[in-house]
Amino acid sequence: MKRAVTIVFTIIVAMMTTIAFAGETLNGAGATFPYPVYSAWAWDYNKITGIKLNYQSIGSGGGQRQIANRTVDFGASDAPLKPGKLNKLKLYQFPAVIGGVVPVVNIPKMKAGQIRLDGEAMCGIFLGTITTWNDKIISGLNPGLKFPDKKITVVHRSDGSGTTAIFTTYLSGICSKWKDKVGAGKAVKWPTGIGGKGNEGVANYVRRVKYSIGYVEFAYAKQNKLTYTLLKNPAGTFVKPNFQSFQDAAASGKFDPKKHFYLWLTNAPGKNAWPIAGATFILLAREKRDSNINTVKFYDWAFNNGDKTAKRLVYVPLPEALKDKVRGYWKSHGIY
């Protein structure tokens, strides 16, 4: 009997200390894309401050809904909300990290970075008007390469996603036909192709189906060594998807704190900017000043100390100038 009491007592004490030790918790929900980097940052942050971050990667749409209903401390979204909507929902918004989308192909014997594509070619392929790889437009861009006379299979995301939003915004920007016929969004009415679930679904289909082309997040393409293509940007350069070209895109983008940083980073004007980049955003409820200060503290810490972690996980950190702009935005709203 005495032993039983001791055991129960020990358990209770253990539980109480855990609770006491857990301290503050920040609750966030939203985009799946930045989840790995947020949780890596949260791990380091927790070791230093004892503050825990509980981030649920339920998707950007869910993140927007949850912060609109004020059930979390912050929401995360791959797609920026327009200033009008932010005012209506009484939200703040700032970018946290840069990501981007990379076209990947499966053509036997073709290596990563060999194929050059431009807006016209991408537009035709995804609209279904360019149907074979030896099409004049594609071979015209790649004088040294010999393309097979094979049908192109387009692979796209089947689930709604920020990746698709960035990609279709890019297509809408370079191709008026796409803009009129399909448009941009997290899920669109695809004119052609098959749909894979998630980045891994698209990557798998591309790997499985010969002569296919798809699009995945930069990190996913890099970690899985997929055969990416070069893309022509608005400045006329054929660029490679790498940290440098993404940061160039971010640096040349005109983020405006007055518009709550509402900006699609696609087709950025920089000379070496990758054309399909995008920032992922954090949403805060304007009236929750205390929890906002805590959230901002976390992201400020991440801006100062998290670049290395981000790069290790193949996320592109914000350029320093943009970080300062974000800090200024926090200050002007009294949460920094």
Add this chain to the structure above:
Amino acid sequence: MRVLLRKNPVDLLFLTITAIASATVLVLIAGILYVLFLKSSLAIEKFGILNFIFSTDWDPVRQIFGAATTLFGTAVTTILALFFAIPVAIGTAIFITEIAPNFMKGPIGIAIELLAAIPSIIYGMWGLFTLAPIMAEYIEPALQNTLGKVPLLGALFAGTPMGIDLFTASIILSIMIIPFTASIARDSFNLTPAIVKESAYAIGATKWEVVKNVILPYSKSGVFGGIILSLGRALGETMAVAFVLGNNHQISSSLFHAASTITVTLANEFTEADTDIYLSSLFYLALILFVMSFIALAVAKIFLLRAQKRYSA
């Protein structure tokens, strides 16, 4: 009431608890139906009923939604899956009940039930990594070279074989529903009174004749009920299909094309449905599926009841 009062208090308590338990089920079903209806009312208002069901548009950018493409995918995969599964399932059931020696009945029966216990996501992954490449490289090209050459029928097998299409999804689904049909068919066959079977054998009927003329007619309703139950399962299957169907909102005449079903659409698009009408349309799809499954199960119940009545009579 008087009957209740006469019982002893423990019995009364027991009665109340069980009554509450079963009432919970009814309340839950009514609640689900109510919520589905409430959430989809916006879409019902905007798109109507027939217009929604027959519209092939599914355009999240322009906020125009219709159920025809997903209903098509659901119907085709379900019907094809039943087409593949029923002969195998009934054959298995006949083998277990009538033909197999006693020592084999147990293991085969357990193996079938184990098929039902495999989580559907595992079927999906197996389908994507193992079955789809086999389909794409061997089976689908072979079908194209044989049946695909037949006029009219050939249209069913047109297109590039990728292994990620209606055909592969239906085969996965059929494997998943075989256990349901097979175990209910087996139970129905076992309901056939031994005396009837023995009489048939006594007048010189062969095994085939007994199965064909005695057992199958006798257990017709039960087997049919089992088929409808598997139909309900096939209608609602999500993960396995999501892996191999290609998830595209389109209607095509070829079985080698990607498509989408109601449940797959829900699983894929719920998280990022960011406008009210989009979300409401997804709920509307769910409502349609709910009603479809409800009707299927009701029909199954009627047939099973008829089978039981015949047995007791």
